């Protein structure tokens with residue numbers, strides 16, 4: 521290779537991302553969440569969207585003519601946007617976790633600012649230290665997931681996201697865990713296993729539902745083979761929507777769970 525070849529490679533002006541965890545948001549094509557662009561819609565619009573949506577994520581209030589979307593059900597398939605591109609937009613922002621299901625429902629988009637993975641992680645580290653005086657131990661439970669959520673959870677431990685630097689580690693037994701991170705709708709076959717895992721986790725424990733499936737049944741719904749959301753089996757502290765939620769959304773949900781525990785402690 522000649523010197524001029526080397527320069528053409530080194531000076532191609534293509535700059536890779538220095539630290540992806542420092543960024544807010546992701547590439548513009550990423551399907552983060554559905555947003556509703558109009559504050560009032562017709563009932564016909566709602567009916568058409570409802571027929572199109574595989575998880576029936578939309579709802580309509582006749583009095584105010586407001587359309588709403590339940591991020592806890594939405595699998596970001598994009599079908600609604602294809603049907604009504606002026607009314608429905610897909611943003612790259614993630615749908616934020618909530619301490620209750622009502623908080624997953626959103627109407628007309630008012631726009632919210634996102635914090636980076638690193639920023640959320642640093643706040644989480646401080647709060648975990650204040651609450652536990654040691655690391656937070658997480659046991660992941662797959663209650664019938666498609667494995668998409670596991671791919672994102674696994675990414676938390678890779679060298680890029682490296683969640684251990686915030687004092688969080690994954691453990692092999694529920695007996696060693698402070699928090700259960702549960703994915704999947706749950707399937708009927710996993711119902712007893714999930715309940716036993718919950719019972720085996722020492723108090724005080726936290727349960728976080730990960731992904732549309734764990735929040736509501738998601739694409740699997742409520743069938744003879746699924747239960748339609750893990751809160752039908754165990755109490756849930758925080759719901760993280762998304763299909764699947766990305767690492768930034770996951771760490772925000774864990775932060776919310778720790779906040780809940782801190783608030784409960786200060787009320788004692």
Ligand code: SF4
Nearest residue numbers: 573594595597598600
């Ligand atoms: S993106 Fe898909 S699942 Fe989500 S609201 Fe639209 S049609 Fe329903």
Ligand code: SF4
Nearest residue numbers: 666668731732733763
């Ligand atoms: S929420 Fe989506 S990615 Fe996660 S388990 Fe369900 S279908 Fe798979």
